[in-house]
Amino acid sequence: MMKYTKWLLAVSMFAGATHALAQENSHKGSSPPVAQIVALDECDPKTFNDPAPPAPGPGFCKNVALGATTPLLKLFGEAQAGTPDPNWDFEPDTLKITEGTTVRVIDQGGEPHTFTEVAHFGGGFLPPLNGPGEEAVPECSGGFSNVAVARTRLLQGSQTEITGLSKGEHLFQCCIHPWMRVKVEVSDHDHDHDHEHGTPEK
Numbered sequence: 043m044m045k046y047t048k049w050l051l052a053v054s055m056f057a058g059a060t061h062a063l064a065q066e067n068s069h070k071g072s073s074p075p076v077a078q079i080v081a082l083d084e085c086d087p088k089t090f091n092d093p094a095p096p097a098p099g100p101g102f103c104k105n106v107a108l109g110a111t112t113p114l115l116k117l118f119g120e121a122q123a124g125t126p127d128p129n130w131d132f133e134p135d136t137l138k139i140t141e142g143t144t145v146r147v148i149d150q151g152g153e154p155h156t157f158t159e160v161a162h163f164g165g166g167f168l169p170p171l172n173g174p175g176e177e178a179v180p181e182c183s184g185g186f187s188n189v190a191v192a193r194t195r196l197l198q199g200s201q202t203e204i205t206g207l208s209k210g211e212h213l214f215q216c217c218i219h220p221w222m223r224v225k226v227e228v229s230d231h232d233h234d235h236d237h238e239h240g241t242p243e244k
């Protein structure tokens with residue numbers, strides 16, 4: 043058990059180092075700036091990895107939250123009540139960048155997510171995780187059988203990079219947990235003041 047805890051600490055330290063590196067890179071004039079978003083969750087391995095439905099099944103959840111867990115049915119119940127678990131989250135919620143900045147999204151949670159651009163925020167493709175009356179937005183519909191959705195998948199411990207975002211506002215959400223939402227505000231180069239990084243919320 044001790045060994046396992048040490049391993050988890052090593053993993054979180056590595057994640058921290060990656061974060062620091064991204065921040066540093068974004069200050070170098072020579073390389074394109076990078077802004078980072080992380081996906082977080084507290085999936086409970088016991089209930090998520092249960093072979094019986096509605097659990098996703100064995101191997102799905104690899105919790106790295108050091109003891110913080112939410113059982114599957116609790117997550118479903120809260121989502122359906124319109125009070126989804128805030129610990130399933132993209133951080134920051136709003137990211138202000140200049141044109142040309144690469145947005146790097148890292149899944150530091152224990153389960154898969156998607157980072158999907160949508161015209162309007164709305165529901166995801168799994169009805170048990172949607173709020174009251176919420177339908178899947180067009181960009182999420184079809185789930186992973188839709189290649190356009192599948193290619194926005196973000197597996198635990200992996201990262202994806204979004205480049206070429208045009209000036210203006212871009213909305214991204216998770217198609218599995220639709221309350222995980224980020225607004226990216228892209229301004230042009232001439233007005234880049236202090237907008238390199240996301241403003242940490244809370």
Ligand SMILES: [Cu+2]
Pocket residue numbers: 130154155156216217218219222
């Ligand atoms: Cu998600």
